[in-house]
Amino acid sequence: MMGSASLYLSTKVARVLGAVPGRSLRSLPKPRGLESYRSLRNLRTPPIAAGMEDEAGRKPAPPALAAFAGVTRSRVSTSAGGGPGAGDWFELSPSSVLKLQKGDITKWFVDGSTDAIVNAANERMLGGGGVDGAIHRAAGPELREACSKVPEVRPGVRCPTGEARITPAFQLPVSHVIHTVGPIYDVDKQPDVSLGNAYRNSLRLAKENNIQYIAFPAISCGVYGYPYKEASRIAISKAKEFSDDFKEVCFVLFSDDLYRVWLESALELL
Ligand code: AR6
Numbered sequence: 001m002m003g004s005a006s007l008y009l010s011t012k013v014a015r016v017l018g019a020v021p022g023r024s025l026r027s028l029p030k031p032r033g034l035e036s037y038r039s040l041r042n043l044r045t046p047p048i049a050a051g052m053e054d055e056a057g058r059k060p061a062p063p064a065l066a067a068f069a070g071v072t073r074s075r076v077s078t079s080a081g082g083g084p085g086a087g088d089w090f091e092l093s094p095s096s097v098l099k100l101q102k103g104d105i106t107k108w109f110v111d112g113s114t115d116a117i118v119n120a121a122n123e124r125m126l127g128g129g130g131v132d133g134a135i136h137r138a139a140g141p142e143l144r145e146a147c148s149k150v151p152e153v154r155p156g157v158r159c160p161t162g163e164a165r166i167t168p169a170f171q172l173p174v175s176h177v178i179h180t181v182g183p184i185y186d187v188d189k190q191p192d193v194s195l196g197n198a199y200r201n202s203l204r205l206a207k208e209n210n211i212q213y214i215a216f217p218a219i220s221c222g223v224y225g226y227p228y229k230e231a232s233r234i235a236i237s238k239a240k241e242f243s244d245d246f247k248e249v250c251f252v253l254f255s256d257d258l259y260r261v262w263l264e265s266a267l268e269l270l
Contacts, residue, residue: 090266092270100259108250110213116166116178117217118178119131120217139170147167163198164204165180178205178211195234199234203238203241207245214248216250218254235265236266
């Protein structure tokens, strides 16, 4: 099937990729061969897509990586902008992928023990709107309680801009939440440095806590007003710096616009 000039997804592969059976793969770059497929086999558990639970709340069966044979490459899936579970994967290193996915980060998880989501928090760390509010609602009141115990570094500041703190995830399906604070774009004197620090310190803290799978929202791209393009380039560059340290770095983007910009930057930078 994969040798044919006009490639179509079989029903099985389509299910694995979260795509529509019969969708053409002709737009994909030519397969690089089995080298990248071998490296993908090093992944212990294929990442579970946000929002991919079925109606009974069960996880889907892990994708059989054999389904990718002959179609694997740095960019291994082509269902960008589709429904729940759609995503694009890029090889960061022989044992690591960067994944882009559209959806709600509170639904994202891999194994519940070595996975973490990152929260775009504020310096008080006691909850707020946007993704912060969604994470606190989904985690339950214990998360606020745990955050309140994080020591203040000065009055009202538990996590200064660009730094990161870790807590358990309580009712969320992941094991931990890493709270970071991105810059307010129009206020911060060096927003690019602060945003880079937020990503780097989150990844560093995750690594110190033996996290293997980590998902980020678009930090600072909501009420903090960071332009998407600049933010996406910083986010992807920082993920690349940690390419040997995680099995998966995922960006869970909340809108089609964000997804498109992140995808463009990933195609440029990876
Ligand atoms: N899953 C994934 N992404 C989401 C979700 C979700 N459930 N909900 C929103 N987003 P923002 P910031 C996206 O404003 O700009 C809070 O009040 C959203 O579309 O949440 O860093 C904090 O307490 C946007 O692209 O965070 C702080 O005070 C991205 O998440 C302040 O906002 C970030 O938007 C932080 O502002």
